[in-house]
Amino acid sequence: MDPKIAVFAVGSFWSGEAAFGCIPGVVRTRVGYCGGSKQSPEYRNIGDHAESVEIEYDPARVRYEQLLDAFWAAHDPTQVFGQGPDVGEQYRSIIFTQNEDEAFLATVSKEREQAKRPYTMVATEIEPLETFYPAELEHQKFELRRRPLLLQLFGELAEEDFVRSSAAARFNGYAAGMCPAPVTKELDSKVSQFMRHRQKLSLLFQ
Numbered sequence: 001m002d003p004k005i006a007v008f009a010v011g012s013f014w015s016g017e018a019a020f021g022c023i024p025g026v027v028r029t030r031v032g033y034c035g036g037s038k039q040s041p042e043y044r045n046i047g048d049h050a051e052s053v054e055i056e057y058d059p060a061r062v063r064y065e066q067l068l069d070a071f072w073a074a075h076d077p078t079q080v081f082g083q084g085p086d087v088g089e090q091y092r093s094i095i096f097t098q099n100e101d102e103a104f105l106a107t108v109s110k111e112r113e114q115a116k117r118p119y120t121m122v123a124t125e126i127e128p129l130e131t132f133y134p135a136e137l138e139h140q141k142f143e144l145r146r147r148p149l150l151l152q153l154f155g156e157l158a159e160e161d162f163v164r165s166s167a168a169a170r171f172n173g174y175a176a177g178m179c180p181a182p183v184t185k186e187l188d189s190k191v192s193q194f195m196r197h198r199q200k201l202s203l204l205f206q
Contacts, residue, residue, distance in 0.1 A: 008067075020169075030163055032053075035049055078117060095125070153167075
């Protein structure tokens, strides 16, 4: 079964990308700009776009409905004009859909979320996906980039390959503490193996 793409806006795309990276069945992630009319937006000149996350996933392992569940869990959909301390139109909540099935599932999930909050309005928008503009490289896998030790796991991997790496997507979620317990345990083991190997190498040069 061919991979599929889902795109969401959940506030800051730094934490948003991390929220999806550890979900089993997610193949790779990247951040960018979507939902506006400005051509070729940039981080310092985003125009009317929203910071967004593009998720490539294996539909045989994870359903679109499960990604919607992760979307709702990743942010406060009742907050208007921002998320947490981040204020501005670029941090709005959006589900971008690519066909009638996705639009239907998104609408049903929004109605379900609204029913859980009878006294507050869910501000999430549901819009057709148009152009997704990838963000600058320094914003990709941002949580992982903040952890130099973990970043060493990827050695001299070229930036473009790093952005597309499935392992980098998972470790980005791990770096932010957003992985489920079984995935965290698995990645803890990999990090421990790396640290032991690095220690052995350092002893060779003493």
